Amino acid sequence: MGKTLAEKIFDSHLRDEPFPGTKILNLDRVLCHEITTPVAIADLVWRNKDRVFDREKIKVVIDHVTPSKDTKTATQAKILRDWARRHDIPDFFDVGRNGVCHAIFPEKGYIRPGYTVIMGDSHTCTHGAFGAFAAGVGTTDLEVGILKGVCAFREPETIRVNLTGNLPQGVYAKDVILHVIARLGVNGATDRVIEFRGSVVERMNMDARMTLCNMAVEAGGTSGVCMPDMTTVEYLWEFIQDEFDSKEEALEDYQQWVSDADAKYTQTLDIDISALEPQVTYDYKPDCVKTVRDMQGTRVDQVYIGTCTNGRIDDLRQAAEVLKGRKIADSVRGIVSPATPKIFSDALAEGIIQIFMEAGFCVTNPTCGACLGMSNGVLAEGEVAAATSNRNFNGRMGKGGMVHLVSPATAAATAITGVITDARDL
Amino acid sequence: MQKSFGGPAIFLDRSDINTDEIIPAKYLTEVTKEALQPYILEDLKLEGFDSKGEALKQAKVIVTRENFGCGSSREHAPWVFEVNDVHTIIAESYARIFRQNMFNCGMLAIELPKASIDQLMELQERGNVRIEVDLSRQQVNALTDGEEKQFGFDISPFDKALVEAGGWVEFADARY
Numbered sequence: 001m002g003k004t005l006a007e008k009i010f011d012s013h014l015r016d017e018p019f020p021g022t023k024i025l026n027l028d029r030v031l032c033h034e035i036t037t038p039v040a041i042a043d044l045v046w047r048n049k050d051r052v053f054d055r056e057k058i059k060v061v062i063d064h065v066t067p068s069k070d071t072k073t074a075t076q077a078k079i080l081r082d083w084a085r086r087h088d089i090p091d092f093f094d095v096g097r098n099g100v101c102h103a104i105f106p107e108k109g110y111i112r113p114g115y116t117v118i119m120g121d122s123h124t125c126t127h128g129a130f131g132a133f134a135a136g137v138g139t140t141d142l143e144v145g146i147l148k149g150v151c152a153f154r155e156p157e158t159i160r161v162n163l164t165g166n167l168p169q170g171v172y173a174k175d176v177i178l179h180v181i182a183r184l185g186v187n188g189a190t191d192r193v194i195e196f197r198g199s200v201v202e203r204m205n206m207d208a209r210m211t212l213c214n215m216a217v218e219a220g221g222t223s224g225v226c227m228p229d230m231t232t233v234e235y236l237w238e239f240i241q242d243e244f245d246s247k248e249e250a251l252e253d254y255q256q257w258v259s260d261a262d263a264k265y266t267q268t269l270d271i272d273i274s275a276l277e278p279q280v281t282y283d284y285k286p287d288c289v290k291t292v293r294d295m296q297g298t299r300v301d302q303v304y305i306g307t308c309t310n311g312r313i314d315d316l317r318q319a320a321e322v323l324k325g326r327k328i329a330d331s332v333r334g335i336v337s338p339a340t341p342k343i344f345s346d347a348l349a350e351g352i353i354q355i356f357m358e359a360g361f362c363v364t365n366p367t368c369g370a371c372l373g374m375s376n377g378v379l380a381e382g383e384v385a386a387a388t389s390n391r392n393f394n395g396r397m398g399k400g401g402m403v404h405l406v407s408p409a410t411a412a413a414t415a416i417t418g419v420i421t422d423a424r425d426l
Numbered sequence: 427m428q429k430s431f432g433g434p435a436i437f438l439d440r441s442d443i444n445t446d447e448i449i450p451a452k453y454l455t456e457v458t459k460e461a462l463q464p465y466i467l468e469d470l471k472l473e474g475f476d477s478k479g480e481a482l483k484q485a486k487v488i489v490t491r492e493n494f495g496c497g498s499s500r501e502h503a504p505w506v507f508e509v510n511d512v513h514t515i516i517a518e519s520y521a522r523i524f525r526q527n528m529f530n531c532g533m534l535a536i537e538l539p540k541a542s543i544d545q546l547m548e549l550q551e552r553g554n555v556r557i558e559v560d561l562s563r564q565q566v567n568a569l570t571d572g573e574e575k576q577f578g579f580d581i582s583p584f585d586k587a588l589v590e591a592g593g594w595v596e597f598a599d600a601r602y
């Protein structure tokens with residue numbers, strides 16, 4: 001019987017099986033940000049165990065509220081900063097060099113096929129785009145990860161989602177994943193890995209694959225994964241060229257993680273996306289999804305483009321294409337947060353930032369910002385946003401606010417008209 | 427050290443109660459568990475539920491529906507229960523991270539089938555439901571005026587070991 005990518009990673013990283021069905025895995029990466037890590041640090045200090053298992057496997061960023069907005073967030077940043085210094089952690093990203101965790105860590109080449117990755121953040125599943133097993137965990141798991149380099153998992157079953165056909169013009173990875181979540185439901189993938197397969201995924205670049213995997217958790221998934229291929233190798237090449245003689249050799253090595261043809265899946269979902277329309281969420285759950293045309297005309301107060309779902313360069317390009325030469329509606333506040341400094345500077349070089357500014361957008365520094373309603377664009381009660389983020393829970397972007405999740409192109413079109421709009425209708 | 431499990435119950439008859447409803451993101455700037463205490467379930471909108479009410483203040487057990495704790499990985503969600511002395515949740519199902527966080531903190535996230543949750547929900551009409559958990563026998567006892575109901579539950583040996591150890595840090599530290 002063949003094995004899935006997740007099963008291969010579990011086999012190769014197994015440290016212990018204290019009870020049948022519980023696998024303790026060795027970790028390749030423990031990622032940290034300033035919201036969930038300080039409490040783990042405080043607890044380690046309190047237990048008199050202020051140590052790290054491997055300073056080079058721990059990567060640290062301040063991203064959720066940055067630069068700090070008040071004494072409390074400054075304290076969180078300081079706890080993380082002091083800890084990173086105290087343990088001489090080489091990869092720590094502070095103001096000016098920091099960006100959204102799930103964008104900056106892959107961009108630095110830290111995530112490789114076959115890796116095990118945890119972070120105290122539910123969207124850690126994003127990193128599965130590289131053929132890694134990457135799972136969000138709570139602070140206690142994070143704490144044990146930092147101290148011991150292990151994490152416990154139930155061996156996950158895998159759902160295979162085959163995406164075939166051709167992505168229509170004006171339809172993007174975000175629309176695909178919203179559709180997949182609507183099909184699976186918000187807990188349809190609980191305790192499972194979602195494997196994104198098929199010709200559509202094979203043609204996607206890494207930015208788009210990360211968008212797919214990012215939202216696996218919105219269907220309850222432990223991780224989203226894509227098979228490593230030449231696209232993965234090309235993306236990583238600048239970081240791995242010393243390890244391999246050629247890209248072909250790297251590809252051959254990474255093939256060891258690809259799911260076997262006779263691997264077992266608990267569920268297979270075949271979706272031909274050739275007729276897919278741009279998608280948007282309504283209500284407060286990410287599986288409440290309609291076509292944008294069905295929601296056409298819904299008023300919004302704010303448009304937010306950025307986040308770990310859609311704040312990468314490709315996303316900004318798609319939004320800028322719609323915005324070019326146009327102005328956003330007077331009634332709308334447009335905010336764009338490029339997800340990392342590199343994305344910001346690439347967007348500057350490509351003239352994308354100029355397009356956003358001329359359209360009337362506020363361009364912020366790289367940060368999560370408004371995504372979780374902590375800074376940089378919190379909604380007032382009763383206000384409505386269209387956002388390229390991943391979560392539309394009640395109060396997510398501010399108490400009493402409503403969030404419609406959309407692709408960058410739909411967000412841009414919506415900013416122009418002030419109402420939910422299909423970019424193809426402009 | 428093992429926590430105690432049981433006491434007055436409160437019923438949240440809705441599925442998909444998410445972590446933002448349990449503890450809104452704006453309170454994630456707190457760096458101690460205790461500071462979260464007043465904000466338990468602050469953004470939960472549910473008919474008849476008052477996050478500042480007496481029923482929640484008294485409660486030590488929560489009974490709810492499917493996919494409880496979905497959303498963010500924030501352990502602040504179990505912590506806000508912990509510092510409010512709610513050490514037991516009984517639901518049809520959970521989001522993975524929330525469930526693991528509960529056990530990692532040495533608390534109980536018990537799963538019961540829908541039919542059993544329906545029976546528990548019916549008890550609330552009689553008022554003053556107490557639920558006691560016997561971990562060694564894996565049994566939930568629900569008591570109300572003149573009626574007692576019992577339900578067996580499954581718990582993985584690992585999760586049970588975590589609860590008995592008082593949490594994952596203790597378990598891992600002794601072993602790895």
Ligand code: SF4
Nearest residue numbers: 123307308368371372
């Ligand atoms: S961008 Fe939003 S969803 Fe992503 S890590 Fe930041 S807060 Fe979480």
